[in-house]
Amino acid sequence: MINILAEIITIGDEILYGQIVDTNSKWISAELDKAGIKVLRKTTVGDTEEEIIGALKEAEKRVEIILITGGLGPTNDDLTKPVLTKYFNTKLVMNADALANLQSIYDTLGKDITDLNRKQAELPESCKMIPNKVGSASGMWFDKGNSTFVSMPGVPYEMKTMMTSEIVPLLRKKYKTPFIYHKLVKTVGIGESDLATLIKKWEKNLPEHIKLAYLPSLAQVKLRLTSFGKDKNSLIKEVDNQINLLKPIAGKFIYGYDKDELAEIVGQMLKSTNQNIAVAESCTGGYISHLITSIPGSSAYFRGGITPYQNDIKINMLHVNSETIFEHGAVSEETVTEMAENVRKLYHTDFGLATSGIAGPSGATPEKPVGMIWIAIADGKKTKTKLLQLWKDRDMNIKTTAIALLNLMRRRLLENN
Template sequence: MRAKIVNIGDELLIGQTINTNAAWMGEQLDLLGIKVVSSIAIADTREAILEELESASKDAQVILITGGLGPTKDDITKHTLCEYFDSELILNEEVLEGIEEYFKSKGREMLQVNRDQALLPEKCEVLINTRGTASGMWFQKDGVIYVSMPGVPYEMRYLMIHEILPRLKAKSDGGIYHYTVKTIGVGESYLAEEIKEWENELRAEGLKLAYLPSPGIVKLRISGFGSSEKDVKDKVHSYADKLEELIPQYIFGYNKDQLSEIVGIKLLAKEKTLGICESCTGGYLSHLLTSVSGSSAYYEGSMVTYSNELKMRILGVKKETLEEYGAVSEPVVEEMVKGGLKAFGTDYTIAISGIAGPTGGTPDKPVGTVCIAVGSNDEIRTFTFLFGKSRERNIHMSAIYALNELRKMLDD
């Protein structure tokens, strides 16, 4: 089946509200093997809604609509759907009872506009929304399914999970299974060259591969489609295993794995602790680590030593080292790690110093030059990277590359 997603609301068009509904709905439909051919946000007007419904029905069998179902006069979706399906509003007693109970539980007075939300198109199948007062509506016309839902994300998701997806699954002739392999430290084009024979074999077996690049990371999404979920999963996983044998040096995780979580798991397994000494990243690496629940079990803390004075006074970096090599150098980050290990009393420390930009670069050390050191009292490893000219990208890349080097050290 082919589907279109229509999100109604002026707030989506002017950027006042981020349209998270479309992304989540698209992901859920894809898992059912339903292809999303378009996703659009439209104005909350009769003309826009009618035009989009007519257009969408020409090349999709499922049209999912969110928004415009509130109690106020500017929410006109329900009335426009009556016009499109040549229907009229009638009072649904079951919905009315639910709305009355909803307001009673909140200790609030129910107004006439709230009561009017129990008025629903006669020709629709009502989908009861226990998370709010706006019901879902299921229509069918000329072989096309139309479903209207509230725009509030948690109400929409409730209806999708409990009412809509099970019905669509029953009508679907198969499912899609995705498995994502995450790589770091290798460019998309170089990676494609490395795995081209594996990719050709994979595609010959009826599987698909998508390259999903982001700063520093390339995700390889392997997809299979079929009526037997087990057979599809087995085939996808067999090719993922082959890929791990082919490029183990680049793979750090799978599906929703995050580097900060993976490093944390490895530190916990070894019962080791970590401290951070940051300069150009300004605390961003520490933010990534503390975003993980339970990180206090292994993460001790950080020092953001932005100035040379603090590098010397707090971390014990030698003045002679700074004068000879500069703050952005492997000798300096090595001394930062040594100072951090002593100050934190941790098993491992990471140090970062770089030129995030857009100013501060020199011919010898252009913007994007970053030095990283990871180490323990037994071993310190240092690295120099050249990332680029974007300050935000350089900060992000510095943090994830530092985490990756610690991950590799923990694996050795």
């Protein structure tokens, strides 16, 4: 359904040397996709006139829209502006709007503009100036028949602000692109192939103009529904209707939508029910407390954590019975149960959460292999435990355990409602 084609040209030696990952072009791709514009190709070239001109010429033959990032700073090694001036056979002139923008930035900083800085306000005469609300380098828009060339700064924050507020609306207007509506459905606690089997019939019955993509990541699978059309409201309604049909089938695995994060959703559930938690972490070593406290406002429901990495700390600080550890080991259902119950009591919370396991690579025994991890949640009445059998990799084990415990908490909070 998309027939407006675009190419993204990224300029920068540092990308070709492998010093930085080009995350800009991923972000631009996703924005164009949402706007109904298909990215046909991405090209990265270095800071040389020959390479930039070559890439522009080739792209012009292939696509209608050419988006260029990088090479717009004030120093001599930034080539994009002189090269575009040459490519469009025009000349650099002082742009009054760009100069006013520059002046206001330097006024705020309480500094005078130097001649080198002032040159940033010179733009090719034939271009339309795209304002930069958060930086000094203006964007440039060139119309050439039905083709459009847009040059943007490489600084991600400046480029994103310019794309969202100026460039995407202008492109949508010029090319009368269809409206595209994306909705992410975020699931946890089920693998990609099991999820695909579970929702097979629903997927088959999706209308042809709603596309489904599976986007798996560590211990989570996102479903992306995409719909194209002319009427925004009917598209949104249609996609929401399909999600309503999905809920009776896979609802218990769905924790949120779009930008929702699991730790944030669990936090909202705790906050809205006036409940709070504390976490005792052995093998996860503080990572779950970190995930929870990375959410602004988490002090409303998180009273604190403890990481008793050694057995005597489990005994002295968390009051785990030494006989429990002696008889069953630190990695056992019995120990993780006491950890969860005791952190709940010591921190005076509604729920106590705990982890204990072999994150690896060392510490395994024949009975307790790397990746054997116990998790638990105590609520004062009963304590729910779960045994995870994970991988060989320490980092993956820590992160997967965190997601499993947060999901166990989410499921526990759903029971209350």
